[in-house]
Amino acid sequence: xxxxxxxxxxxxxxxxxxxxxxxxxxxxxxxxxxxxxxxxxxxxxxxxxxxxxxxxxxxxxxxxxxxxxxxxxxxxxxxxxxxxxxxxxxxxxxxxxxxxxxxxxxxxxxxxxxxxxxxxxxxxxxxxxxxxxxxxxxxxxxxxxxxxxxxxxxxxxxxxxxxxxxxxxxxxxxxxxxxxxxxxxxxxxxxxxxxxxxxxxxxxxxxxxxxxxxxxxxxxxxxxxxxxxxxxxxxxxxxxxxxxxxxxxxxxxxxxxxxxxxxxxxxxxxxx
Amino acid sequence: xxxxxxxxxxxxxxxxxxxxxxxxxxxxxxxxxxxxxxxxxxxxxxxxxxxxxxxxxxxxxxxxxxxxxxxxxxxxxxxxxxxxxxxxxxxxxxxxxxxxxxxxxxxxx
Numbered sequence: 001x002x003x004x005x006x007x008x009x010x011x012x013x014x015x016x017x018x019x020x021x022x023x024x025x026x027x028x029x030x031x032x033x034x035x036x037x038x039x040x041x042x043x044x045x046x047x048x049x050x051x052x053x054x055x056x057x058x059x060x061x062x063x064x065x066x067x068x069x070x071x072x073x074x075x076x077x078x079x080x081x082x083x084x085x086x087x088x089x090x091x092x093x094x095x096x097x098x099x100x101x102x103x104x105x106x107x108x109x110x111x112x113x114x115x116x117x118x119x120x121x122x123x124x125x126x127x128x129x130x131x132x133x134x135x136x137x138x139x140x141x142x143x144x145x146x147x148x149x150x151x152x153x154x155x156x157x158x159x160x161x162x163x164x165x166x167x168x169x170x171x172x173x174x175x176x177x178x179x180x181x182x183x184x185x186x187x188x189x190x191x192x193x194x195x196x197x198x199x200x201x202x203x204x205x206x207x208x209x210x211x212x213x214x215x216x217x218x219x220x221x222x223x224x225x226x227x228x229x230x231x232x233x234x235x236x237x238x239x240x241x242x243x244x245x246x247x248x249x250x251x252x253x254x255x256x257x258x259x260x261x262x263x264x265x266x267x268x269x270x271x272x
Numbered sequence: 273x274x275x276x277x278x279x280x281x282x283x284x285x286x287x288x289x290x291x292x293x294x295x296x297x298x299x300x301x302x303x304x305x306x307x308x309x310x311x312x313x314x315x316x317x318x319x320x321x322x323x324x325x326x327x328x329x330x331x332x333x334x335x336x337x338x339x340x341x342x343x344x345x346x347x348x349x350x351x352x353x354x355x356x357x358x359x360x361x362x363x364x365x366x367x368x369x370x371x372x373x374x375x376x377x378x379x380x381x
Contacts, residue, residue: 023345024321026342026343026345027298027321027344028298028318028321029342030297030342030343030344030345031297031298031299031302032299034297034299034300034344035299035302035303038299038303053299055316055317056302056315056316056317056318057298057299057302058317058318059317059318059319059321059322060318060319063319063321063322064318066322066326067321067322067325070325070326070329071325
């Protein structure tokens with residue numbers, strides 16, 4: 001069974017920006033190779049030299065924690081020092097979700113959306129809160145650890161896309177429902193009293209309520225998409241560094257396979 | 273002074289002292305410390321990197337990457353690092369002199 005590269009654990013455990021991770025594994029790898037060569041020059045076998053070099057340079061869990069604290073973003077360093085790393089994320093996410101949900105509810109009910117549409121407006125408020133939570137989770141994670149792994153990023157984006165679609169759909173559904181419950185009676189009123197003392201029925205008011213619900217869903221989608229767009233430059237930079245990390249390990253694997261083949265060949269020819 | 277603070281200080285001075293002889297890669301610093309101190313001090317299990325990165329962030333060292341593709345990092349002592357080495361060594365010498373004075377005095381009594 002092929003063994004993991006010794007630095008794979010370092011890459012997995014170290015929660016810092018991918019650029020920092022790449023720098024560290026390249027630095028440690030170069031040192032391990034150079035130290036191995038130096039120890040071989042001093043008479044150790046390649047296997048002994050490799051093992052000793054790795055023992056010397058590959059950081060342990062404790063050393064990684066120190067490096068993590070050193071290379072965390074400014075907010076992350078503050079949160080660590082205050083012992084608030086996880087709490088800061090949870091509190092930030094909860095605050096953003098509550099605020100966004102409240103704004104949505106106030107906007108819809110403040111502009112007179114009828115209570116009969118509550119079955120759509122409340123889920124819409126929840127979806128808006130979830131969009132804010134998703135977005136702030138990604139942003140705070142980047143601000144505190146500086147690290148959002150590809151798997152997490154993909155799952156966050158999938159959830160985000162689903163929420164954006166849900167917001168638009170709920171907005172449209174809500175508008176249709178509000179239209180049905182408000183424009184229907186108005187139509188009846190117009191038929192029964194076409195030239196009554198009240199004049200033209202308040203159609204525009206009903207249209208306004210419909211537009212509010214539809215607009216809230218649309219605004220939530222725009223907020224979600226633009227919010228993700230703000231994170232995109234950073235995510236692209238991270239992805240580039242992650243690709244280089246993947247290349248690093250792919251090359252190391254190729255190197256290891258070649259070395260292993262050479263070793264087998266040497267043994268087959270009767271070498272020690 | 274707490275033990276952890278003292279050992280942290282000693283580790284920093286060891287790194288600064290090695291780099292006082294000229295720029296070096298991380299592995300060279302680790303080997304050099306072990307050889308020059310006769311094995312009394314060593315930086316195994318990657319303990320050197322947090323020290324190097326801290327000293328660099330504090331401006332006592334600077335680093336340079338060399339090479340395309342497979343890059344290597346070299347550390348250099350800065351003027352601030354040189355000053356820190358001189359001040360730190362003098363301070364540590366004073367503390368150890370006081371410590372051994374106390375120990376010898378205790379033994380004499």
